[in-house]
Amino acid sequence: MLVIVGIVLFFVGLLLSIAWHELGHLLTAKMFGVKVTQYMVGFGRTVWSRKTAETEYGVKLIPFGGFIRMIGMFPPKRDEEYGRTASSAPWRVMIEDAREAAAEEVTPEDAHRQFYQRKPWKRIIVMAAGPIMNLILAVLIFAGILMGYGKAELTTSVSSISECVVSADAQDKGTCPPGAPPSPAAAAGFRPGDKIVEFDGKPYGSWTELQKAIRGSAGSVPIVVERGDQRLTLHADLIQDRQPALDDPKRTEVVGFLGLSPDQVMVRQDVGGVVRTIGGFVSLTAQKIVELPQRVPDLISAIGGQERSADSPVGIVGASRIGGEVLSMDQVSVGARLITMLNLLAAVNLSLFVMNMLPILPLDGGHIAGALWESVRRGFAKLVRRPDPGPFDTARLMPLAYGVTLIFIAYSLLVLVADVVNPVTLM
Structure with a gap:
C-alpha cells in the first residue's frame, strides 16, 4: 500500500514540476504582451480544460510533459508578398507547414502580439523562464534540506570493521571465504x-x-584512536x-x-556549503545527460x-516507482523517507x-540559441552599417527539430520499457 501511495505522490510531484515549468513560460510571455492561447500539462487528448479570457488552461491524457502555445512563433517568409516558392522537398514542406500552422493562429487584432516580434532579450527570458523555474524549485528543495x-x-x-580481506574482484563480498x-x-x-x-x-x-593516506600506505603503521575517554595507539599491518x-x-x-568503514553524521550546511553542493549536483547532472547516448546498450x-545498474536512466514511470519504493522503506524513519523523496524530486x-x-x-535552449544568434547578427549589421537582417527564422530548423523529437521519443520509449520490465530498485 505504501508503495502505491509513494508512486502516486511522486507522480503528482512530477506533474506539478511540469506545470511549474510551463508557468514560467506563461507568466513571462504575458508580461511581454505575447498572446498565449493554451497552457497544458500533458499531451494528446484533452481530459479537462477551462478558458479564462484568451487562454485555455487544461490537462491532457498523456502526462509526459506540457506546453504553452504562443502565437507567432515563426516570422513570415521574406518573399511572402511575391507568392510562395513551390518546392516538394520534404524539409521545405516541413518548414512551410510549420509556418502556416503558426500563422493560422494570428488574427488581425493580435498581429502585434506575436512572439517573434519581441526583442531577442525578451524572447530569451520567455524561453529560459521554464527551465529556471525548475532550477528555482530544485534549489529551494535542496537548500531547505541541506540547511534544515x-x-x-x-x-x-x-x-x-571488515572481519577478513575480500578482494573487490570476489563474487560474494559479504562473507568471509574459508582461509581468508x-x-x-x-x-x-x-x-x-x-x-x-x-x-x-x-x-x-x-x-x-x-x-587517501590509508590507500597510499603499506606495512606496519601506528594509528592513534580515541576510545571513550582513552587515547590508544594501535599498530596495523596494512596490505596491498x-x-x-x-x-x-x-x-x-x-x-x-x-x-574499516567510516561513520557518517548529518551536518547542516551554511549558504556557502549549499552553493558548493548544488553546483556539484548541476555538474553531475550535466555529465549524466551527456552520457545518455552511451547508456542505450545498457x-x-x-x-x-x-x-540493470543503479545509475541507469529512468523516466517518469521509473522515477515514480523509486519514489514509491522509498516511501515503503521500513528500516528508516518517515522523516528520512520524505527527505529522500524530496531529494529525488529536486534532482x-x-x-x-x-x-x-x-x-x-525543440528544447527551450534551441529557441534561446536562435534569439542569441539573431542578436549577434543584428548587432554586427548595425556595427558595419548594413541593413537589419530581421528576425532569425527558426522555422528553417524545423526538420532538425522533428528529427530530435523522434530521437527523444525513441529514447523515452526505450527507457519506459526498461522501467516496466526491469526497473531500477533501491533494495
Missing part, C-alpha cells in the same frame, strides 16, 4: 566507535584525506589489495587496505534480462533545467 536537515558527511570515526586472512583493522583490535585522530604520525580531521578506484567505482586498483541489455527538476537548456530545438 543536513548533509551526510563521512567522519574519521569507525562505523564497522583477518583484515588489518580486525587484527589490530579496532572497534566500532573508535575515532582515528592520527595515522602514521599525522593528524587527520577529514575522512577524505585519511582515506585490489579495491574500487575513488574516481570510478567500476574500475579497480591495488591500494593500501585497512579494512538499456537494451536490461530489457533483455541482464542486471528531477535539476535534470529538467539542464536538459531544457541544451541549445537544440
